[in-house]
Amino acid sequence: xxxxxxxxxxxxxxxxxxxxxxxxxxxxxxxxxxxxxxxxxxxxxxxxxxxxxxxxxxxxxxxxxxxxxxxxxxxxxxxxxxxxxxxxxxxxxxxxxxxxxxxxxxxxxxxxxxxxxxxxxxxxxxxxxxxxxxxxxxxxxxxxxxxxxxxxxxxxxxxxxxxxxxxxxxxxxxxxxxxxxxxxxxxxxxxxxxxxxxxxxxxxxxxxxxxxxxxxxxxxxxxxxxxxxxxxxxxxxxxxxxxxxxxxxxxxxxxxxxxxxxxxxxxxxxxxxxxxxxxxxxxxxxxxxxxxxxxxxxxxxxxx
Amino acid sequence: xxxxxxxxxxxxxxxxxxxxxxxxxxxxxxxxxxxxxxxxxxxxxxxxxxxxxxxxxxxxxxxxxxxxxxxxxxxxxxxxxxxxxxxxxxxxxxxxxxxxxxxxxxxxxxxxxxxxxxxxxxxxxxxxxxxxxxxxxxxxxxxxxxxxxxxxxxxxxxxxxxxxxxxxxxxxxxxxxxxxxxxxxxxxxxxxxxxxxxxxxxxxxxxxxxxxxxxxxxxxxxxxxxxxxxxxxxxxxxxxxxxxxxxxxxxxxxxxxxxxxxxxxxxxxxxxxxxxxxxxxxxxxxxxxxxxxxxxxxxxxxxxxxxxxxxxxxxxxxxxxxxxxxxxxxxxxxxxxxxxxxxxxxxxxxxxxxxxxxxxxxxxxxxxxxxxxxxxxxxxxxxxxxxxxxxxxxxxxxxxxxxxxxxxxxxxxxxxxxxxxxxxxxxxxxxxxxxxxxxxxxxxxxxxxxxxxxxxxxxxxxxxxxxxxx
Numbered sequence: 149x150x151x152x153x154x155x156x157x158x159x160x161x162x163x164x165x166x167x168x169x170x171x172x173x174x175x176x177x178x179x180x181x182x183x184x185x186x187x188x189x190x191x192x193x194x195x196x197x198x199x200x201x202x203x204x205x206x207x208x209x210x211x212x213x214x215x216x217x218x219x220x221x222x223x224x225x226x227x228x229x230x231x232x233x234x235x236x237x238x239x240x241x242x243x244x245x246x247x248x249x250x251x252x253x254x255x256x257x258x259x260x261x262x263x264x265x266x267x268x269x270x271x272x273x274x275x276x277x278x279x280x281x282x283x284x285x286x287x288x289x290x291x292x293x294x295x296x297x298x299x300x301x302x303x304x305x306x307x308x309x310x311x312x313x314x315x316x317x318x319x320x321x322x323x324x325x326x327x328x329x330x331x332x333x334x335x336x337x338x339x340x341x342x343x344x345x346x347x348x349x350x351x352x353x354x355x356x357x358x359x360x361x362x363x364x365x366x367x368x369x370x371x372x373x374x375x376x377x378x379x380x381x382x383x384x385x386x387x388x389x390x391x392x393x394x395x396x397x398x399x400x401x402x403x404x405x406x407x408x409x410x411x412x413x414x415x416x417x418x419x420x421x422x423x424x425x426x427x428x429x430x431x432x433x434x435x436x437x438x439x440x441x442x443x444x445x446x447x448x449x450x451x452x
Numbered sequence: 453x454x455x456x457x458x459x460x461x462x463x464x465x466x467x468x469x470x471x472x473x474x475x476x477x478x479x480x481x482x483x484x485x486x487x488x489x490x491x492x493x494x495x496x497x498x499x500x501x502x503x504x505x506x507x508x509x510x511x512x513x514x515x516x517x518x519x520x521x522x523x524x525x526x527x528x529x530x531x532x533x534x535x536x537x538x539x540x541x542x543x544x545x546x547x548x549x550x551x552x553x554x555x556x557x558x559x560x561x562x563x564x565x566x567x568x569x570x571x572x573x574x575x576x577x578x579x580x581x582x583x584x585x586x587x588x589x590x591x592x593x594x595x596x597x598x599x600x601x602x603x604x605x606x607x608x609x610x611x612x613x614x615x616x617x618x619x620x621x622x623x624x625x626x627x628x629x630x631x632x633x634x635x636x637x638x639x640x641x642x643x644x645x646x647x648x649x650x651x652x653x654x655x656x657x658x659x660x661x662x663x664x665x666x667x668x669x670x671x672x673x674x675x676x677x678x679x680x681x682x683x684x685x686x687x688x689x690x691x692x693x694x695x696x697x698x699x700x701x702x703x704x705x706x707x708x709x710x711x712x713x714x715x716x717x718x719x720x721x722x723x724x725x726x727x728x729x730x731x732x733x734x735x736x737x738x739x740x741x742x743x744x745x746x747x748x749x750x751x752x753x754x755x756x757x758x759x760x761x762x763x764x765x766x767x768x769x770x771x772x773x774x775x776x777x778x779x780x781x782x783x784x785x786x787x788x789x790x791x792x793x794x795x796x797x798x799x800x801x802x803x804x805x806x807x808x809x810x811x812x813x814x815x816x817x818x819x820x821x822x823x824x825x826x827x828x829x830x831x832x833x834x835x836x837x838x839x840x841x842x843x844x845x846x847x848x849x850x851x852x853x854x855x856x857x858x859x860x861x862x863x864x865x866x867x868x869x870x871x872x873x874x875x876x877x878x879x880x881x882x883x884x885x886x887x888x889x890x891x892x893x894x895x896x897x898x899x900x901x902x903x904x905x906x907x908x909x910x911x912x913x914x915x916x917x918x919x920x921x922x
Binding site for chain 2: 194
């Protein structure tokens with residue numbers, strides 16, 4: 149099943165709109181990429197599967213459409229049918245078949261302590277395989293790598309001080325090993341589904357999106373949360389909430405990290421537009437490389 | 453004798469390896485091995501105690517609300533605060549919404565592909581081949597439900613986010629209550645979404661579990677396990693933790709007992725942790741990894757209660773609480789609709805692969821009913837939070853039930869900072885390795901005796917493991 153132009157426009161209605169693509173651009177891009185769906189290998193390290201669960205919350209296109217019509221997901225530990233060596237063989241075979249053409253998605257950090265033995269991801273031919281080994285091997289021959297979530301992109305939670313298992317980000321692993329594969333970091337704990345699906349859609353239609361200094365797509369991580377916050381007017385009047393139920397007040401004194409955080413949560417709003425952290429409580433700055441040590445203590449004012 | 457290694461066990465949360473020995477077509481020995489250590493207990497030390505509810509949610513992206521709940525209950529006890537009625541209802545509703553999403557996700561998207569043949573396209577191929585028993589029409593319906601289930605679980609996540617802020621990883625669970633102040637409009641929208649998800653649970657999920665079970669009836673006799681059950685209790689029905697929707701209690705060697713946290717001990721002889729830490733109650737627990745320890749085979753500790761392995765999860769909760777089952781059960785058992793059937797009426801059938809699926813589905817239905825009452829009891833415009841003070845020195849413990857089983861968090865606070873934090877999660881109960889007396893853990897025990905007619909396609913092995921929702 150390959151993507152037809154009509155299908156792509158149909159499934160990517162919302163995504164195409166926010167990417168600012170004209171129908172014509174999408175048609176042109178797809179006319180060139182008509183051969184089939186790109187092979188995607190999704191591997192998981194020291195993480196919680198929250199990024200995958202967030203991806204399942206994608207809307208327009210929803211996840212069924214992403215999986216069945218846009219990409220060819222060759223390996224994903226949480227959704228694939230196969231297990232064990234059959235699954236590992238699929239991963240290695242797909243990497244061989246689509247050598248230099250597949251996209252690698254990494255979820256979770258990469259522990260380097262104990263020779264990588266803090267995260268054993270599988271076994272093949274009687275030999276255990278660590279996340280450290282797999283990230284290098286699969287990263288080396290990919291067309292591009294998406295490090296999704298705080299852990300893969302920046303070390304995140306498992307790298308919190310004192311980083312007991314020596315967790316490193318994909319970027320650090322690549323640098324140490326001289327791997328030059330193009331890398332995109334999608335921060336967030338977890339990332340908003342649109343940041344993941346939107347980045348994939350951008351790559352398929354317009355190529356790699358413009359990145360900031362942390363290799364994050366500017367499309368999603370350019371604007372400051374505080375500067376765009378619906379509560380900003382209260383900040384300007386120096387009206388600050390001291391309790392959770394004060395709604396007509398800025399939340400920085402409750403600990404909100406909005407002023408130090410760049411992401412478009414304020415306009416994407418989470419879970420199909422239902423809510424977002426700042427309306428409900430505070431921003432904890434989960435998209436930034438400093439998360440979580442640089443934003444602790446979470447419920448004390450550290451910025452603004 | 454044949455040896456089967458399954459690593460990774462996919463369609464679960466985390467990194468799990470299963471190793472079984474098969475003799476004369478049956479599993480005679482099993483090892484269950486957790487392959488990831490991150491060290492939450494280590495990096496929580498020295499932090500502001502309030503941060504625990506945010507950081508510990510990141511243990512599991514499928515059930516962050518469970519860790520949020522156990523963590524805030526742990527902090528409530530250490531800070532000596534009691535949530536208001538509004539705070540309790542909001543926590544229940546957010547957490548229960550994730551019960552619905554988690555149980556739907558588990559059945560349709562994690563477990564079902566062991567019974568239902570998916571489309572012949574990736575990620576549904578390759579797969580074990582052979583033992584798919586549904587006729588084509590039923591199989592097609594089930595595949596359709598896989599897709600419908602994706603929508604339903606996303607809708608349930610919207611319900612979580614309504615007062616939890618976002619999902620995965622909720623913003624709104626804090627010591628003392630929940631940050632949200634529900635509006636009348638939110639309450640109405642929540643009710644509408646609940647009605648849609650509840651209808652799916654009642655009219656699609658639960659009947660389909662029994663429908664699939666009908667084609668695999670022998671699996672009511674596979675995966676027995678240790679027959680000891682642990683429930684910490686979940687969804688408080690009053691503000692003093694006196695009554696719960698699913699009550700705390702244990703079923704130990706054939707008898708019912710009240711749950712006593714002092715009887716929990718964690719053993720590490722066969723786990724990659726330092727031997728000096730074995731046998732401790734989590735209140736004074738220590739977590740010191742030893743990744744190269746000889747003879748050990750897992751990052752999961754062997755937690756025991758009164759020295760014995762106990763299974764946790766929907767089967768344990770529903771066995772302990774023994775609720776009346778849906779009419780689907782009557783139909784399945786060929787009994788008249790007006791006869792009241794309770795879970796224990798299933799007898800030994802309950803201790804099985806399908807018993808675990810049936811318990812989970814029936815539990816989803818009864819949680820959805822309770823949610824209708826809780827949402828009706830919410831008061832628009834009333835905050836679920838209260839002011840709290842970080843204690844200088846204190847101790848606390850919080851007990852709850854993740855969708856996948858018993859969960860406890862334990863804290864010691866010194867000089868307003870975390871001095872010790874221990875987490876004893878559902879998968880520690882179920883996926884534990886052998887303890888110091890060499891007694892296998894619940895999943896290991898459930899695997900022993902499992903028929904494996906085709907060692908290249910060991911369906912029943914993965915069915916047993918996934919039925920626990922590890």
